[in-house]
Amino acid sequence: MSIDGYLDSATDERLLLSNDADLDRVDAVRATCDAILVGAATVRNDNPRLLVRSQARRDERVARGLAPSPIKVTLTCGAKLDARANFFVTGDTDKLVYCASATVAEARDRLGSVATVVDGGQPVSMRRISEDLYARGVRRLMVEGGGMVLTQLLTDDLADELHLVIAPFFVGDSQARRFVGDGRFPWNQDRRAALAEARAIDDVVLLRYALSTRFRMD
Numbered sequence: 001m002s003i004d005g006y007l008d009s010a011t012d013e014r015l016l017l018s019n020d021a022d023l024d025r026v027d028a029v030r031a032t033c034d035a036i037l038v039g040a041a042t043v044r045n046d047n048p049r050l051l052v053r054s055q056a057r058r059d060e061r062v063a064r065g066l067a068p069s070p071i072k073v074t075l076t077c078g079a080k081l082d083a084r085a086n087f088f089v090t091g092d093t094d095k096l097v098y099c100a101s102a103t104v105a106e107a108r109d110r111l112g113s114v115a116t117v118v119d120g121g122q123p124v125s126m127r128r129i130s131e132d133l134y135a136r137g138v139r140r141l142m143v144e145g146g147g148m149v150l151t152q153l154l155t156d157d158l159a160d161e162l163h164l165v166i167a168p169f170f171v172g173d174s175q176a177r178r179f180v181g182d183g184r185f186p187w188n189q190d191r192r193a194a195l196a197e198a199r200a201i202d203d204v205v206l207l208r209y210a211l212s213t214r215f216r217m218d
């Protein structure tokens with residue numbers, strides 16, 4: 001996020017917050033995960049591939065009997081996703097779409113050939129997603145945003161660890177998407193999160209918070 005807590009600008013153009021060294025760190029974290037989740041708005045706005053970029057890391061995963069990149073996961077109410085998006089067409093890995101019950105049929109029509117559409121309930125709950133992913137063998141899930149998804153994950157107290165990276169500039173536009181929206185977060189002045197690490201990575205800063213007893217320092 002920016003110094004003033006934004007994940008993006010309010011314009012259509014994608015805002016680059018990370019630097020190369022941090023993107024490489026994120027790639028290393030991705031390679032250790034079983035699945036990566038982003039919200040449908042991020043799939044639409046950013047058109048991310050969500051793959052492990054480094055060939056060495058992909059090879060290392062394959063040598064461990066895994067797919068080159070983690071399973072890709074998204075969630076949607078409206079099911080307005082394009083089957084030609086990079087999320088669906090890139091990477092030799094499973095793609096899961098958790099969809100609100102009311103639009104499952106529409107989602108299967110549109111995306112059934114490129115992804116597995118799962119009825120996520122009405123509304124879709126992050127807890128239900130995490131339990132379903134667990135049943136599918138996912139033990140380590142990386143949630144890369146955006147703000148709406150992060151807000152639910154954190155307010156539902158489902159995250160074990162938070163990696164907060166601060167880029168050295170301001171966005172200064174309240175129309176832009178913040179890191180999180182309003183909500184009742186489990187961490188407040190009476191229950192402070194544990195800071196596990198603070199590290200400068202070139203011109204950005206990584207703050208790692210331990211949010212549950214499952215957190216392990218690596």
Ligand SMILES: NC(=O)c1ccc[n+]([C@@H]2O[C@H](COP(=O)([O-])OP(=O)(O)OC[C@H]3O[C@@H](n4cnc5c(N)ncnc54)[C@H](OP(=O)(O)O)[C@@H]3O)[C@@H](O)[C@H]2O)c1
Nearest residue numbers: 007008039040041042075076077078124145146147148149
């Ligand atoms: N800086 C970063 O690290 C970073 C990372 C990721 C994203 N971003 C930015 O964040 C922005 C998007 O963030 P955002 O907060 O607007 O959106 P988001 O969290 O990416 O996605 C929100 C969408 O996800 C679906 N969704 C969320 N919760 C749901 C639920 N409980 N049940 C069913 N569907 C649910 C809905 O999709 P439908 O509308 O399809 O129903 C909703 O509109 C983008 O501009 C992107 O650039 C930044």
